[in-house]
Amino acid sequence: MKKLLFVYGLLVVTFLAYIWYFVLRDEAPTGWNESAAGLTGEISEKYVMVTFQSSLDYWRTSMKGFEDAAQQLNVSVEFQGATQYDPNEEITVLEKVIARKPAGIAVTAINPEALNPTIDKAVAAGIPIVLFDSGAPKSKAYAFLGTDNYDAGAQAAREMARRLGGRGKVAVVTQPNQLNHQERTRGFEETLQKDYPGMSIAEVADGKGDILVSSQATNRILEAHPDVQGFFATQANGGVGIAEALETLGLAGRKVVIGFDTDKGTLDLVKSGVIDATLAQGTWNMGYWSLLSLFHLHHGIVAAGGGEGSHPIPPYMDTGITIVTRDNVDDYYAK
């Protein structure tokens, strides 16, 4: 009986010790976890990316960045887009997204003006919006994340000059009506003018973002100026068009070609040596840091001080340009 009572007592003590142990162990990690939760949201927190011409391969890396950030932050994402190159369609898509009051929206603007009223309405209603790739500078969106297009043009100019030894005539194939292409052209022109007195620009042609039109423009340029030694395309199809014209004329590899972006067509031509270099935009950065920016706005982890014109988060992030040549082209094929 005494033995049993002893076992009984021992059991009670062990039991209490267990409770005490687990309660303590349970409390400590909870307290610790709370202060060490990191930047974490809720799966119910939905962030939306809105594009135009939504089937374009070009958006895929930005989407991947947006998704990768969502996984890091434990939140949800969704992709919506206008299927056409149509401002009204993008406005409609954006209106629908806004109506569902998501935690934040990353938008690429089809042009710098059309979406402004819609964006401003959403921001006024407390929905964080940032722009990526193509901005809308006069809207009330909190930030723009994209390429510094002037700098991209300047980098293309330096690469061109390096390959031509700082001498010779060159030409540009661009889309003169789009702001980003205007800036790429201006950065290219001004850098050559300022830093490379031995170089000049024979012509700036409109390739209309089309392979065939760019190819025809190249033919026309070479007829008028056979001494043109290099071409800079401010857009992917322009580079492919230039390459096709040069191949037809038997001049592939005999003129310097600098393209833009990293679609498969351009990368293949870099690999084969018809395009000497292409400019890769930081599209993953655009998506990743857009979500990170929206997350900070939604959670109010922002700079103090405020009111009209203040900047709770950095208003502009340059997502970077990398020069892709035969040496590093394999890193840029979609994986």
Place this chain on the structure above:
Amino acid sequence: MKKLLFVYGLLVVTFLAYIWYFVLRDEAPTGWNESAAGLTGEISEKYVMVTFQSSLDYWRTSMKGFEDAAQQLNVSVEFQGATQYDPNEEITVLEKVIARKPAGIAVTAINPEALNPTIDKAVAAGIPIVLFDSGAPKSKAYAFLGTDNYDAGAQAAREMARRLGGRGKVAVVTQPNQLNHQERTRGFEETLQKDYPGMSIAEVADGKGDILVSSQATNRILEAHPDVQGFFATQANGGVGIAEALETLGLAGRKVVIGFDTDKGTLDLVKSGVIDATLAQGTWNMGYWSLLSLFHLHHGIVAAGGGEGSHPIPPYMDTGITIVTRDNVDDYYAK
């Protein structure tokens, strides 16, 4: 006896139930926590901010941003600085920090060149470095986070023009040897030239970043050009110096003064109306987003593709400028 055995049995069952309950409860949250950890580091992960003239009040908000990010990410921070305005001292401080192999370093460069070999050595050794406030464009640092100084000057020009109704002569008090001040001046000048044909710049004077020198420069400008209607100071002490000169001359409130930064002296003068507006830099953003950038580099959460010249994180973040007037000045006093 039977009663005792029953109590004994009940106790064993309860005991086992407890163990089962706690083990289960303990396992579930662990598994869940792992997938939902968010962006979280270790307290042992040390990030260092390196400044020059380290006792300047100016750094305090950037330090606060750096600390706030550390708390969000569950990592540690430390502040090191050269006490003087001395490039060699900052190099020594930076070398010592690098030797301890921290998880990342945010540096504000005393000038655009002096630290480059030290920064490049650290980056080559695998230590992430970003620059904030004052950059070193030719170094291998991964990013620069700071004010777009040209844009700051442009904003000052628009604010000046608005207050003067787009007409009249103005003057600039600056520090002509520093890159950031050159850019502020250029943004101011070019914006007036381009957008405000009714305005002109009578003089650009060197205030040497000093209250007395700036005050003397103001006196000299007003003697030579009594019709100057407005002053833009590209630096905090310049604005205070201009204000002191105007107060002595009995002209306080009768000339438009636009200052820079949000030290207490400037804010007090905005409150009293001698300085009409001052430009607040996004210093909290500089610190916060510097740490966030370093964290991503340290943990390898970066853009794919790579090699020389690639950008694992956004290479430039504009941390924003806000115009501070009597209406919102109270938001900018240190809290």
